[in-house]
Amino acid sequence: MKAIRGATTVAENSVEAIQEAVTELLDELEQRNQLQPTEIMSVTFSVTRDIDVIFPAAIARSRPLWDSVAMLDVQQMHVEGSLQHCIRFLIHAYLPTSTPIHHIYLRQAAKLRPDWSLPQTLQTQQQAVETKV
Structure with a gap:
């Protein structure tokens, strides 16, 4: 199992x-x-407190084969100054x-983990450079 x-x-x-x-995020994930979707055991979505008009899991469930995935929506803990209007999974x-x-x-969520936001090939190249330094 992987996370x-x-x-x-x-x-x-x-x-x-x-x-x-959410559609863009899940398309990119897949x-x-x-x-x-048949390989997915569970999904936890969290949203910042300024998102409250729809559950991300409801959107995901409408995708082909996602209706049998166990999903949970939660509110992200609020930290003053943190990224707003953010959906995580x-x-x-x-x-x-x-x-x-x-x-x-x-x-804007790319700012949360710039190391994971890079395309894999660039990330691998960057790690190789850092190893040589």
Whole structure:
């Protein structure tokens, strides 16, 4: 089993903006990790307190084969000065231990984990340079 992290942001607290962001985030997750919903054991979505018009899990459940995935929505702990309008996920999936994991951080959420926001090839190159220094 592997854990995959990810996050994105929305410009506003609207159903349309959240649907667009969650769809983009999950599309990227599936594509970059070559992940099928049938391999996903569970998903926990967390949202900042300024997002309250729709549950991200409700959006995910409307995707093909996602309706049988165990999902939970929670409110992210508020920390003064932290990133606003943010949607995060923690996914547990059945994947071989040799499978590389690509954590997905999009839009303003890329600031949360700049090390995971880089394309994998650039990240690998950066690590090689740092090792030589």
